[in-house]
Amino acid sequence: MTADLDTTLRGAAGALRDSVAPNSAGPPPRPSSAPILTATALVVVAAILAAAVAFWPNNDKDTTVPSSDVSTKGHVVVPRLIPDHVPDGYVVSGASDPSEMVGEAAATGPVSRTVLYGDSGADDPFAHSDLQTSTTRWPEDTNFDGGSGMPPEGHGHEVTVRGHTGVACAPDECIGEVMATLYWPEEEPLFDVRLTSRSLDIDQLQQVAEDLTFEGDYAVVGSPPSDVDGPLDELARSQPNDLPLVATGYSINYAPPHNIPGGPTLQVSTGEGGESNLLMTRWLAGEWRRVEVRGHEGSISVKEERAGGGPDRQTAITLLWEEEPGVIAQVTTLMSPLTEDEVLQVAESLRPATDEEWAAALQVDDPPDPANYGQYIPTDVVASVNTTGMGSAAYLTADGQLCGYVVDSEGKLPDVCGSADDRVLVLADRGGNVHTYFGRVPEGTDSVAGVSPEYPDSHPMMYAFLDRQDEPPEVPHQLYAWVPAGGPLPTELQFLADGVVLEAVPVP
């Protein structure tokens, strides 16, 4: 039977190979002549796209909604600002400016169009009802992952929307999404669609989705669900290709050294914009208040959030103000322990960057590529786990040594080893900070959770990796590795099967 199966598989493989014509993959791909958009910059673009889309009002609606500062476009000199005060533990992690972004955004970057809804007659138009529809058209030669606007695998739950397979995220169910969000790809026309709301739940978003119409690339609400608490008046639409902080702006980013994906970041951005951006930020922030910053009235939002249901608490702060007529400036933190006072300190210390400073920031490289993190695992191990993308791996040898290591941009750090029965071993980065917890799980474990004073009920780990081998009960040496992404560290790890705690172990 085995030989027959082998023959069958080899025959099918041959047919598969033969069916692929020599030129089937087309010509070698080439990016456009625009500069490279690094992985870091992609994150920045995504954040800025979400945070800084310029809006103009629907003319038939409430005139209190500010208009876009179209008249200033192209006539404003946007300064490159950098802070003299950089929080302890943060270093420059990259920068972007129009020389990189304009060509990329126009030629190969995504084009998003959004429509914002709320109660046009209320002082706070988003107090009882709010909705943003967003479509993103991806260029053909994009190097974004397929399903570009979708949350990562393992986040959210699959749904069918308008006949398409999509993903629904309840608040906090998906990384980076604190609002109820519904994503799906439309094929005619071809783009990703996203609905986001604080006041509507997933069921209501699905009702909205089924009744959407498309005006060009704008997704327009038809009849809103009857059980929404307030009206969904169209308040504003973004102007395609008028993304001030992307197309005309500058950003400089800061992060801890050897930061991991999803780790804390601090960003200072400047770009063309005006009062309309404050409206957008107000909606995004949800809760905000006015502050004085650099002699101007600004808006600040301070939120403690956790992403992906993980045990880590992150503070997301957005501070935005009009630096000068037609120029907005913004200081944002994501997944960071920085406080409001520290962010205000950063803002107050801003000054124009010198050419040398900016050039140096632009030269900062990508994070290390994760593809080869597993390459240092010895070949004769009985089990291993590789935290692809997070920079560490662990393995168990035949003679009962359980070891792990960290890889960063400077190379591999020394192995940390314990015994095969160790539940929790700790890997540190070059700075001595906790990078990874790893160990061998009790037999039957299907998930690992962390308990901390902030999250005493425990939460599944955000960046946890089990060497599942697909059938955990049959694998006696199953390993886990968990990379905590900043914030409070757990005091206890729980090993669970079907939600039941098999074993709880204090973290050393």
Next chain:
Amino acid sequence: MIEADEQTGPELGDETGETASFDDLYRREARRLVALAYGLSGSRRAAEELVQEAFLAAYRRWNQISAYDDPAAWLRRVVVNQSVSRIRRRVAEARAMTRLRARPTLPAVLPEQDEAVWRAVRALPRRQAQVVVLHYVDDLPIAEIAQVLGCSDGTVKTHLHRARQLLASALENHAHGGAEQ
């Protein structure tokens, strides 16, 4: 910043000490990678799209990728990881359909008996399916599969063993079902 020759792309040092270009790598690996992605995704269009995206990603990071001992292993890893997500596959296919509208011909469809084999492979647990295509379609030895997937040789052997067991059962059921019809 990638400095690429317009005709041949950036260059890399290979294990023989000679230099090879991005385009050489593309010519050598693209077809095999499309076959890999096709086996895992079940969509020729999506497979081509995914391979294009993988090479584009490699091109954009060529200074880094070309320094690897085996840049092709990096590409295989990207492709096999990208090929198994249902949603990503759908989006890749949708994009590819748009791109392929200008192409006069589309590749042929697999014979039904071979298609049935790959349907069964795609029904396997994700890691098992990846191991099967890397082993049978790409003819990779166990050690190289382990390198691509970032796991140990033993894990690969376990996956392959279980995959064979499941496939034998699935294909037997399929054969019986076919005979009964």
